[in-house]
Amino acid sequence: MDQFSTWLALVVLFCLLSLLFVVGYFLVNGVCTVPWVRTPTRYSRRMLELGGFQSGQTVVDLGSGDGAIVFEAVKMGGIGIGVERLRLLVWYSRLLAKIKNVSHKASFSPSNVLTDPLPSADLITCYLFPGVNRKLEPRLKASFPPGTRVVSRDFSFPTLKLIHVEQVHSAKIHVYEI
Numbered sequence: 001m002d003q004f005s006t007w008l009a010l011v012v013l014f015c016l017l018s019l020l021f022v023v024g025y026f027l028v029n030g031v032c033t034v035p036w037v038r039t040p041t042r043y044s045r046r047m048l049e050l051g052g053f054q055s056g057q058t059v060v061d062l063g064s065g066d067g068a069i070v071f072e073a074v075k076m077g078g079i080g081i082g083v084e085r086l087r088l089l090v091w092y093s094r095l096l097a098k099i100k101n102v103s104h105k106a107s108f109s110p111s112n113v114l115t116d117p118l119p120s121a122d123l124i125t126c127y128l129f130p131g132v133n134r135k136l137e138p139r140l141k142a143s144f145p146p147g148t149r150v151v152s153r154d155f156s157f158p159t160l161k162l163i164h165v166e167q168v169h170s171a172k173i174h175v176y177e178i
C-alpha cells in the first residue's frame, strides 16, 4: 500500500468509528434526548448571580454535563451538586473535582432528574429542552419550597413564575420562582 492509501484507510476507519459512536450514543440515550452542551463561564457566572446565589449556599444543576455550573458555584464560595444521567459525564466531573481539589464542595449524582429524588438546594439551575422542563416542573414544585429560584438557560418553563429574562451574548437566561 502506498502512503496515500494508508491515509485513506485511516480516514475511512476514523469516519466509521465516529459513525458507530454517534449511532451508539443515540441508541443508548434515545433520539430526543438533551445533548451535552457546556455552559461557558461568562453565562454560568451570570446565571448564578441572577439566581441570587451567595457564598455558603448550595446550587443543584439538573443535567450537569461536565459540572461547568457546579464548579462556578464553588468558585463563588458555595457548594454545588450536579445531577446527570450519563455516567461517563458523572465520572468525568468527579475526576475534575479531584483535580481541582474541590470534591468536598462539588458532588455529582448519576440520576435522572425526571424519575429520581432531587437533592435539596437554595438555587436550581438547568439547561434542558422545553419538553424536559415541562415534565420536570411538577417535580420542582413538589420537591422545593415556594420562593426557590430556578435559573434556566435558553429554554422556558410553562407555568413557573417568571421574574426576569436577560440576554447574555447568545444565551437567554430565564429566572423563575417556584
Ligand SMILES: C[S@@+](CC[C@H](N)C(=O)[O-])C[C@H]1O[C@@H](n2cnc3c(N)ncnc32)[C@H](O)[C@@H]1O
Pocket (backbone or CB within 6 Å): 033, 034, 035, 036, 037, 038, 039, 040, 061, 062, 063, 064, 065, 066, 067, 068, 069, 083, 084, 085, 086, 089, 111, 112, 113, 114, 126, 127, 128, 132
Ligand atoms: C445542554 S447540557 C447542559 C450541561 C450543563 N448543565 C451546562 O450547562 O454546562 C444538558 C445535560 O443534561 C443531561 N440530561 C438530559 N436529560 C437528563 C435527565 N433526564 N436527567 C439527568 N440529566 C439529564 C444531558 O446528559 C446533558 O449532559
